[in-house]
Amino acid sequence: MRYPRLSRRVKNITNSILFLNVTFGRFQKLEPIISNPFLLLFLKPLCHVFCATIGFMMYSIELLRADILDELEKLLIIEKEFRKIEEKISLDSEDMSFYDRGAIGYILHNFYNGCENIFRLIARFFENDLEPNGWHHDLLKRMKIEINGFRPRVIDEELYLLLDDFRAFRHKFRHSYSFELDWEKEQIVARKLPKTLSLLRGQIKLFLQSLDQIEND
Numbered sequence: 741m742r743y744p745r746l747s748r749r750v751k752n753i754t755n756s757i758l759f760l761n762v763t764f765g766r767f768q769k770l771e772p773i774i775s776n777p778f779l780l781l782f783l784k785p786l787c788h789v790f791c792a793t794i795g796f797m798m799y800s801i802e803l804l805r806a807d808i809l810d811e812l813e814k815l816l817i818i819e820k821e822f823r824k825i826e827e828k829i830s831l832d833s834e835d836m837s838f839y840d841r842g843a844i845g846y847i848l849h850n851f852y853n854g855c856e857n858i859f860r861l862i863a864r865f866f867e868n869d870l871e872p873n874g875w876h877h878d879l880l881k882r883m884k885i886e887i888n889g890f891r892p893r894v895i896d897e898e899l900y901l902l903l904d905d906f907r908a909f910r911h912k913f914r915h916s917y918s919f920e921l922d923w924e925k926e927q928i929v930a931r932k933l934p935k936t937l938s939l940l941r942g943q944i945k946l947f948l949q950s951l952d953q954i955e956n957d
Contacts (some may be wrong), residue, residue, distance in 0.1 A: 801865075801951050804865045804951070807861050808861060808944065809948075811854055811857050811858045811861070812858075812941065812944065815855075815937065818847060818850050818851050818854060819933075819934075819937055822847050825840070825843065825844060825847070829844070829930045829931060833923040838918045838919045839918070841921050841923055841926060842918030842921075844926065845909075845918065845921055845926060846913075848906060848909055848913070848926070848929055848930060849909075849910045849913045849914070851906060851933060851936075851937070852903070852906040852907055852909075852910045853910070855903055856876070856879065858944065859880065859882075859883050859894065862883070862891075862894060863882060866887070866890065866891045876907060876911075877904075880903055880904060880907055881900070883900070884896065884897060884899075892947065892950045894943065894944070894947050895940070895943050896943065899939045899940060899943055902935070902936040903936065905929050906929060906932075906933075906936065909925075909926070909929045
């Protein structure tokens with residue numbers, strides 16, 4: 741699958757950055773010899789706007805890739821912490837303290853935060869507008885959709901359903917005391933974390949490979 745619209749966008753960004761850099765460089769050379777203070781007063785803020793525009797446009801595919809990989813590294817830390825307490829997941833409700841339920845819940849909460857961070861990076865880059873109400877669900881749903889000619893899908897239906905369980909649990913966790921958490925429901929979600937993380941890594945890897953194709957088009 742080719743994504744010509746995004747390829748054109750990347751080329752346009754590159755050309756615009758080159759133009760703005762050249763323009764700003766010329767202004768820096770001319771600034772010391774511009775004698776008209778009113779002209780200088782007009783040009784200097786304009787060039788600062790150019791600089792800000794360059795900074796915005798430099799959010800390139802390479803930076804998107806770097807940000808995604810950084811989030812994956814953070815998920816690796818969460819996975820290591822999960823491994824330390826994984827044996828507790830098999831315990832019955834009466835054997836689980838409120839503290840342990842809260843600790844495991846916090847790891848599940850952070851795991852989905854990391855996933856959502858990746859999806860927000862992708863949505864921001866590809867300019868997927870989100871409604872202010874219910875955007876958490878909408879964002880996840882967007883990730884399983886391919887935008888023809890513009891962006892490949894990020895996750896498949898299986899991973900979408902798994903992640904939706906984590907999203908729903910995070911909402912419950914954020915609005916509950918630890919002693920209000922249903923341990924059996926928390927167990928079900930916690931047992932899905934290893935598989936979900938494995939699928940996420942594989943599918944994000946495929947998505948990053950599709951970015952290479954976009955750059956080469």
